[in-house]
Amino acid sequence: MSDELVKSGVTAFAPPPSPTYRYVISCKADQICISLEDQKSKKQWRTGYLTENAYLTSPNRIGNAVMTDYVSVFVEALDYLVETSSDCRIVNHSELITEKTRRKLTSVDDSLQLELSVKINVRQSTWAAKFVFDLDPISLERIDVLEAKFRDMEDELTAAKKLIEEEKSRKMVYLEACSKNVEKLNVAGQLLWDPIETDEFELSDDGSEVRFLVAGWYTMSLMVFLTPQAEGANIELQKNGKRLESSAVPYNCARNASASIGWNAHFNSNDKISVIATSSPQRVGADITVARIGN
Known part of the structure; x- marks a missing residue:
């Protein structure tokens, strides 16, 4: 030896x-x-x-x-x-x-x-x-x-x-974000998010995507607010550009409308979520809450 x-x-x-x-x-x-x-x-x-x-x-x-x-x-x-x-x-x-x-x-x-x-x-x-x-x-x-x-x-x-x-791994991973309330969305219908300050998430350069930096199971709650629309719209929650869930906004020409989506999913590091609104709705804003489940 x-x-x-x-x-x-x-x-x-x-x-x-x-x-x-x-x-x-x-x-x-x-x-x-x-x-x-x-x-x-x-x-x-x-x-x-x-x-x-x-x-x-x-x-x-x-x-x-x-x-x-x-x-x-x-x-x-x-x-x-x-x-x-x-x-x-x-x-x-x-x-x-x-x-x-x-x-x-x-x-x-x-x-x-x-x-x-x-x-x-x-x-x-x-x-x-x-x-x-x-x-x-x-x-x-x-x-x-x-x-x-x-x-x-x-x-x-x-x-x-x-x-x-181990203590870091048990840290609460949580995000609250708001989108910019714009007169009109871009051609892709993407909601653009206000800057976020957290070590667990980051925005894409154009603000249309939220990137996960910590892998795990997450629960999400999305609420989209719209002013009276000339026609209905559809809100879509996407993961890496693919639809997770969608919610139809009913046609309502007289009153403000809203749509909500709740979803649980596993995200790897660098996975991204985005929110798309179809039918070119006017004056769209949104809030999203994301929280990791467990460690």
């Missing part, structure tokens, strides 16, 4: 007040090294790089297994029944039941003995295997302790960034 393989995580061997540990398993040149760091005191222990003969015996050797297979087995044993947060903290530490975990840590003077118990399944055969490692203490300089604390700060910063992103 020419490249170094490194796996890391956090683990615990008993409920509080027992400590929690950051573990690192690395292997290179067919040798493996396991290190543990007390997350509170920053004390560290490690095995040094071991050949197979140092931890494999006839009862625990897995047929045809390679080094990466054993690394996966050890990681699974250290992670078993452990739930971690994004800042590498164990969130269910108080719920751990020592008898059910697949690992045991014993203090021997200043050293530690790590036992990992796993169930091996090969060709419909199952047996329990135990791997034992002796970890010696590492003498840490002040700079090493500072580096360990800095690593914890990096984990906390990563977790904070993740929380911020």
